Amino acid sequence: MRILFLGDVVGRSGRDAVVAGLPGLKSALKADLVVVNGENASHGFGLAPDMARAILAAGADVITLGNHAWDRKEIIPFLEQEPRVIRPANFPPGTPGRGAAVVEVPGNRRALVVNVMGRLFMDALDDPFRAVQAEIQKHRLGAGGTIQASLVDVHAEASSEKSAFGHSFDGLVSLVVGTHTHTPTADHQVLPGGTAYMTDAGMCGDYDSVIGMQKGGAALRFWRKMPGERLAPAEGPATLCGVWVETDDATGLATRIEPVRQGGRLSQALPVV
Amino acid sequence: MRILFLGDVVGRSGRDAVVAGLPGLKSALKADLVVVNGENASHGFGLAPDMARAILAAGADVITLGNHAWDRKEIIPFLEQEPRVIRPANFPPGTPGRGAAVVEVPGNRRALVVNVMGRLFMDALDDPFRAVQAEIQKHRLGAGGTIQASLVDVHAEASSEKSAFGHSFDGLVSLVVGTHTHTPTADHQVLPGGTAYMTDAGMCGDYDSVIGMQKGGAALRFWRKMPGERLAPAEGPATLCGVWVETDDATGLATRIEPVRQGGRLSQALPVV
Amino acid sequence: MRILFLGDVVGRSGRDAVVAGLPGLKSALKADLVVVNGENASHGFGLAPDMARAILAAGADVITLGNHAWDRKEIIPFLEQEPRVIRPANFPPGTPGRGAAVVEVPGNRRALVVNVMGRLFMDALDDPFRAVQAEIQKHRLGAGGTIQASLVDVHAEASSEKSAFGHSFDGLVSLVVGTHTHTPTADHQVLPGGTAYMTDAGMCGDYDSVIGMQKGGAALRFWRKMPGERLAPAEGPATLCGVWVETDDATGLATRIEPVRQGGRLSQALPVV
Amino acid sequence: MRILFLGDVVGRSGRDAVVAGLPGLKSALKADLVVVNGENASHGFGLAPDMARAILAAGADVITLGNHAWDRKEIIPFLEQEPRVIRPANFPPGTPGRGAAVVEVPGNRRALVVNVMGRLFMDALDDPFRAVQAEIQKHRLGAGGTIQASLVDVHAEASSEKSAFGHSFDGLVSLVVGTHTHTPTADHQVLPGGTAYMTDAGMCGDYDSVIGMQKGGAALRFWRKMPGERLAPAEGPATLCGVWVETDDATGLATRIEPVRQGGRLSQALPVV
Ligand SMILES: [Fe+2]
Ligand SMILES: [Fe+2]
Ligand SMILES: [Fe+2]
């Protein structure tokens, strides 16, 4: 199976790039499954239902979220009715929405997508490691199993926590990919047990910015230490950032992982498929 | 000027790779100035003087440090006598050692290296932004100036803080490069004002690990929440990770930035010089 | 039922004061149940089994712990065999020891003691609120119930989290008392629903110190930002700090709460019983 | 000199109690100098100029602030023109307002009030210890000096940092008193060097609440981990909380420290003057 994952979509710049670019990218990369983190799509804060619909219409099979999941209140009823948009699984019981999705993939296959939030330097949710363990134990991975691929979006700050995720589930899922820092990493690899891993997918947004927000105001906050104007997303052309993974349907494990960076200011990277 | 910067050297694996690989790398990349972050060289924690000497002997002009600066007590007298090894400049007045170094570069040129530590999700040191500002104001950058290039190693956790550094000093220094996450990023770029920027250089260490430490014990800490055995560095072959920058001596600003990844598990990247 | 709770015992000063003073205090206060937080008894870090035995011998029915629970490795086998010494209940499944104890109280009564750790500004354990809920749901409080009193030691940094605990369990337990800041608070009250509450019991230790540790070295850490000498407990006379609560066995709820401060530098407070 | 300090005034409940109660309290306690922390006066967040004027009119000589200093934008021009309202001194250079005030006290005396913010578990401002040191070095304390008393409001989360403040300035100022936790402590004492110390003055607000905010919504946040309704201050009767100190004008050091708690739910405490 070929999987395309795109990191945090930030504001109009990111949304426009995803809506305009995802169909072509999906086709060029022959992606069977597309997952997009959408937690910053709405002016940098949250995901309005209309934007979720636009990203799904552009080719995403699943949208994941993160610490900004609840910034737009309209998301709450939307999450209840749209199983393709998920929020971190390790919110406490009773939280609206779901933390995982199983989607049909062409070729009579199925894939599991789990979203989870780290805890180091972040809010203290439930244990994300046990949350992922609980989700994957509901399924059997590989040929003859209930799913042929599985992907975990670890929305987390600390590289150590994300890396611990990769190794903890190495051999048990197809891909562990981080989000949240809005910075693509260059440490993509297939871990020894067969799980593809990348510490952060990066954002889909304007990289002439402070993690997607207009650089002047965002940088000033570190100098002045007073709340300033509300931050607004940078509006230059976005780089679509993410990762592309090829898996073996027989095992559900990864055979190849490549970075994806298209458009905007960053160095370009596209797997040769 | 051509600058080679290598990120946090972790344990024996990282040290051995630097000592064995740096001479060839320096020569292949025609590097005029080599800076290496050495805060994890000693079994993952700190930098013993002997290891500093070995890294300098292998071709480093300056060694920078970070939050692990003081893990080895012997470093304190060593810092007082060895100006080429610097610790973050934003420790309070009275702290042993120096936060910046000016070094001679072939061709009758000079370069400033500043080391500073971020504060988001880290210990509350003095303001790192004003610390860098104070250091660069002592010099004039470019042809006819007191220095022809300048480099800031921002040892920090948060991508937002590092990015705010890049933009705050865009046009004022040659390179802002981050360290500390032990994960190379793929967002290297020359910012609009002419400063080369990369959120994190990555570590020089074994990437089959949790940020350089043996993966079993390090991952277990996230599951068990009890202190376990003392962490030890992973011992597989290291990837040397860093960044290569070309600057214009007339302005001191960057004309090109490329990632460097050599050896070990990560995808390889070497600028064509 | 009359309950005496003493906060974090720090080092020799605290231990000596508890061993010497607890028998008399228990008798003067006609305490039916005595609980002591012992996480700092061993030179400020952890609780060695011998010290636990000495505190139990002096009259404690239960000893609670906190973030320093594991500082002394010998505690691990000891916790497995000694049900009267408990560690925070919200460590993940598989953690050695227990998070709650039920003890016999004179007059054919029983009491539940739960220990839990907060998460704000502390390590991310499991949800402490649900952990307490799970423990108290195993019991029925009051006359004819399985327990006639219940006490929660909330080992936490933030006053907001401790207060949220008090209100969340108001009417459901006899006493919610905080520990960990090593500073006694003066906000003891019986909440509207009948639960006695005090944000922090304070420590049993020398108050001419920085939260129990020798003041010179401990204060210097805030000035120098370098690791200094290992901190050692202050050795002056201790103030025993805690809280005394009277409950109605019919309901298990509190009728009275009074602070206890005996010896040492602090203003003295002893309920008139 | 007799000093009365009242902790964080929270919302209408706290404001009303201060405006109604401070004149009588000041008179009963024969206070020569009154300082009130007002950072939560405006519906829990910030201090509107009208409320500052009301608190000054009720008898406060100086109003201090904290992390909520900037919640009401109108405070910025107000701080520039009203030297009796101060914000933490360790904001970076260029921050509006002042971090210290010198006020005239009856009997031809003068007193220095400094406000500073801690950094442990809080935003990374400049070093608060050096900030206080810099302020007090501008003055000479005692008979024949430029000031006869001095007071530091340490607005901080961690008891260790506040205690380190007390000891660091023991013998150099009249009073170190903490604010911010909204919980009065019972550890008031005159330190060995002659400085009065209390870890937290507590809030002036309704103590049937979560640190001053309505308890239902505030407690729910710990259970649900989603942003809920905006928090609003609790509206029951307030307890005025603070501390009273007597100093020797010859030395500027303290001879006596007593807690003050008047009205509302907490145990009452008033020094006999
Ligand atoms: Fe994001
Ligand atoms: Fe995020
Ligand atoms: Fe490092």
Ligand SMILES: [Fe+2]
């Ligand atoms: Fe580091």
Ligand SMILES: [Fe+2]
């Ligand atoms: Fe403790």
Ligand SMILES: [Fe+2]
């Ligand atoms: Fe503790």
Ligand SMILES: [Fe+2]
């Ligand atoms: Fe406050």
Ligand SMILES: [Fe+2]
């Ligand atoms: Fe505050």
